[in-house]
Amino acid sequence: MSQRRRAFTLVEILMVVLILGIIGALIIPQIGQRDDIKLGSAARVMIADLSYAQSQSITSRKRCFVFFGSDQYQLKTRPAPGQPLQDLPHPVQPGNYVTTFHTGPLSGVSIIEADINGLDALSFDEMGSPLAYDANADTSQVISVPARIRMQSGSQILTILIEPYTGQMSVLEGSG
Numbered sequence: 001m002s003q004r005r006r007a008f009t010l011v012e013i014l015m016v017v018l019i020l021g022i023i024g025a026l027i028i029p030q031i032g033q034r035d036d037i038k039l040g041s042a043a044r045v046m047i048a049d050l051s052y053a054q055s056q057s058i059t060s061r062k063r064c065f066v067f068f069g070s071d072q073y074q075l076k077t078r079p080a081p082g083q084p085l086q087d088l089p090h091p092v093q094p095g096n097y098v099t100t101f102h103t104g105p106l107s108g109v110s111i112i113e114a115d116i117n118g119l120d121a122l123s124f125d126e127m128g129s130p131l132a133y134d135a136n137a138d139t140s141q142v143i144s145v146p147a148r149i150r151m152q153s154g155s156q157i158l159t160i161l162i163e164p165y166t167g168q169m170s171v172l173e174g175s176g
Helices: 010-032 035-060
Strands: 064-068 072-077 098-100 109-115 121-124 130-134 139-142 147-153 156-162 169-173
Touching: 035 064, 035 072, 035 098, 035 109, 035 121, 035 147, 035 156, 035 169, 072 109
Parallel strands: none
Antiparallel strands: 064 072, 064 121, 072 098, 109 147, 121 130, 130 139, 147 156, 156 169
């Protein structure tokens, strides 16, 4: 009694690999262009950076400041009261702590609004509480409503909210 062994032929395996290659060539470029994925990644990066600034304020007992632009934000600190602001060095990459959206995997993401009690700069005090910072007057004020940072990529919009006093951060889909 002879048993015949069943297996895939080389031609069948090559056909499956070819079909998977064609599907991958069609789908993978579209994944990189998905605005919702880019925007979600940018929001996670921003929340991590804001949490870092808040933690730095608490551990160093010095205020940290976040200045927002349309395609970037940067972190600064004040070494001592009365001294000018200095760029905060990045803990991992060489250079200052600046996050830019116009290059790399997050290109196409922009900050369409940063509203911190009507101002566009945020600071964290020594207790980690968020404050609105007025760069012209060099003063900070307690925020009375959640600070809002709206980000956009294509037609997608996310809003990051920073709660008064606690600094708790959350993300809302849409304009918030």
